[in-house]
Structure formats: C-alpha cells, structure tokens
Amino acid sequence: MNTRDLEAFLAVVETGSIVAAAARLHLTQSGLSRRIQSLEEQLGVALLDRQSKPLKPTAAGRDTYEHGRRVLRVLDDLKTELATDGAIAGEFRLGITPYLSEIAMTAPLDRLRGGFPDLALCVTTGWPDQLIERLRRGEIDTAAFCLPEAAAPPDDLAAHAFDLQPLVVVVPQACALRSSVTLQALAAYPWIINPDGCGFRSVLRRRLGEERLPLRVGVEALSSDLRLSLVARGAGITLATPAALAASPVRRALRTVTVRDFAPRVRAFVVHRPPAGRLAKPIACFEAALKAALAAPAAAKRRAAAR
Numbered sequence: 001m002n003t004r005d006l007e008a009f010l011a012v013v014e015t016g017s018i019v020a021a022a023a024r025l026h027l028t029q030s031g032l033s034r035r036i037q038s039l040e041e042q043l044g045v046a047l048l049d050r051q052s053k054p055l056k057p058t059a060a061g062r063d064t065y066e067h068g069r070r071v072l073r074v075l076d077d078l079k080t081e082l083a084t085d086g087a088i089a090g091e092f093r094l095g096i097t098p099y100l101s102e103i104a105m106t107a108p109l110d111r112l113r114g115g116f117p118d119l120a121l122c123v124t125t126g127w128p129d130q131l132i133e134r135l136r137r138g139e140i141d142t143a144a145f146c147l148p149e150a151a152a153p154p155d156d157l158a159a160h161a162f163d164l165q166p167l168v169v170v171v172p173q174a175c176a177l178r179s180s181v182t183l184q185a186l187a188a189y190p191w192i193i194n195p196d197g198c199g200f201r202s203v204l205r206r207r208l209g210e211e212r213l214p215l216r217v218g219v220e221a222l223s224s225d226l227r228l229s230l231v232a233r234g235a236g237i238t239l240a241t242p243a244a245l246a247a248s249p250v251r252r253a254l255r256t257v258t259v260r261d262f263a264p265r266v267r268a269f270v271v272h273r274p275p276a277g278r279l280a281k282p283i284a285c286f287e288a289a290l291k292a293a294l295a296a297p298a299a300a301k302r303r304a305a306a307r
Helices: 003-015 018-025 029-043 059-082 098-104 107-115 128-136 199-210 224-232 242-247 277-306
Strands: 090-096 119-125 142-148 158-166 168-172 191-193 217-220 238-240 254-259 265-272
Touching (some): 003 029, 003 059, 018 029, 029 059, 090 128, 098 224, 098 277, 107 119, 128 142, 158 277, 168 224, 191 224, 199 238, 199 265, 224 238, 224 242, 224 254, 238 242, 265 277
Parallel strands (some): 090 142
Antiparallel strands (some): 142 265, 158 265, 168 254
C-alpha cells in the first residue's frame, strides 16, 4: 500500500473536499483523485460517499481513516526514532483559545522553540468547540483552552487538566459599586466581554439568565489586555482571571468586586488525539510551560504576602 495514497484519503476526510485536500498536499485535483481511486482499488471498497457535500467517508472509509491515521503516526514516530540526531522534526500545529493566547504565545512557545528547534510551529486561535472539531478533523495536533468548572473535553480526546482558576468581576477604581455586591447590582453596567463561543461569556449568560437578568454587552473584545484597558477608561465591567488582572499594565486603575451570588471558576486543558506519538515530548513541554506561566502571578503574590 502506498502511504501517499493513504495520506491523500486522510486529507479528503479531514477537509471534506477534493479541492481543499489537493491544496493542503500541493497536488492537482486530478492527481489527488487518482490516489484515492488507487487506494480504493487496493482495498476493494468504496471509501468516499461521492454524492454527499461535503464529501464524507463510507463505513469502510471511516475504519480506513482511523487505521490510516495510526499508520501514518507510527511512520512519523519511526522516522523520528531513526533520525541520526534524534531531533523531533515536522509540523506541530497548536490551537489556542483567545484567553490563553496572550500567555501561551510568550514563554511556552519560547520553551518549545528552544527545546525542539527542528519542529515547525503553526499556531491558530479559536473557541473550545472550534478547536475540538479541528482536532477531530486532524487540522491541528494539540489544543489549549478553558472550560467552565463543570465541563470537560470529550472522552475520545486525551486531556491534561490544570488547576481551577477563579474568575473575578473587574470594575474601574472609581466605580460607585461597593466591594461586595449582588448580580442585580451589576445589571445596570455594560459588560466588556469576549464574542459568543467564549466560556467566560457562557458562564455569565447562564447565571444572569437564572436570575432573569439581561446580559448588556457594551463591547466585544478578544484581548484581555484590551478589555481591562476599556474597563479602566470607564467603558464598562468585565470578567477576568486574577492572573490576567495581575499582569495588566492598567491594574492600578482597576479593582475587583465580590459578587455574593456568583463565584465562577474555569479550568485550562491541553488536549490532543491519542496517541501523541512523536509529539509526546513537545506536548509535555508546552503543557509544563503553560502551567508554569499560568501559576506565575499567584506564586508571586504568595511570595509578596510572605515578606
């Protein structure tokens, strides 16, 4: 069996189209179609339902995809093991949720580049549901995202969980709100929050809905630094982690309020499809560096309190 034929089939399943798969593999559409046909002839079964749009695998095609993915991963592992310098090479495709991107794209990526100089990093951002879907389609190798306390990644993915982090309500230093308030007291203020798809926003919307209170969105902004800056300028209030607040350059213009009937927490995860294969060490390196980066503000706060 030609592994290039197998590679072509996997690309079609993951992209849902001959056009997209051909572009991914830098082939002509006719060249890619011939590879799929060759694989079908070797196996003696139809692998794609050509009447569906986007293209979907048949039952035999789904089995072939799962086996084929494992075969190609084993071959990658073998190449790495036999490399004369033992270096881990190839692509490492990371998907990161916007909240974690500002932390993950600094020290953790520097650690990866330093530890695996022959690994080509490709980083994209997206919400948890989007990243999970991209993992399943094989478009990324690893994802890092946050989920509300009660949620967890799907069982078919390998997930490494971090410690729970509280979310705090951040207001301008000069805001008239007391230091301890209810959700009702916050209803008059516009929220500066991530767009739909964000776990922070879903937690807030659900809790406000339970109290039959509206979610007044003043500004949608992806960057936590931008959200905190807007709060400092009096544009509204926001949710943030203590780590993000501690790292903000405008933190002196901000303060937190305790909400007596709202104490949300989120958990960060690093997730990948099993088996990790040749990427096991880079994934572990990224996970350790991200965990250290997330814990750094809390550790610094404890050291300062101990002085």
